[in-house]
Amino acid sequence: MLIELTDSLKSLLKETATQLKGAAKRRFQAQTVMGLGYGGQLIAQNEFGWDRKTIRKGIKELTTKITCVDNYSAKGRWKAEEHLANLLEDIKKLVDSHSSY
Incomplete structure (x- = not known):
């Protein structure tokens, strides 16, 4: 399945990821990348600025x-x-060795 990444979709995905923290953010990123299909990690890195190590960790968690x-x-x-x-x-x-009283 191929998803067309429009500017509005990219903006929505980036904004959603910034609102999440920790495991929830990794889970969201992993699900998004898995939905993108083959090459999804590279697309996410280039288009959204997401770290591939974080994405891989999220995929392993899933x-x-x-x-x-x-x-x-x-x-x-x-x-x-x-x-x-x-x-x-x-x-x-x-200090004591260099000071005089």
């Missing part, structure tokens, strides 16, 4: 019926004190 859990809380930058436990002490030693 076919296996297993949804990957997103760990958004693990994203971001760690505090320096968390991965450099002696940082504060080392800074104090440096």
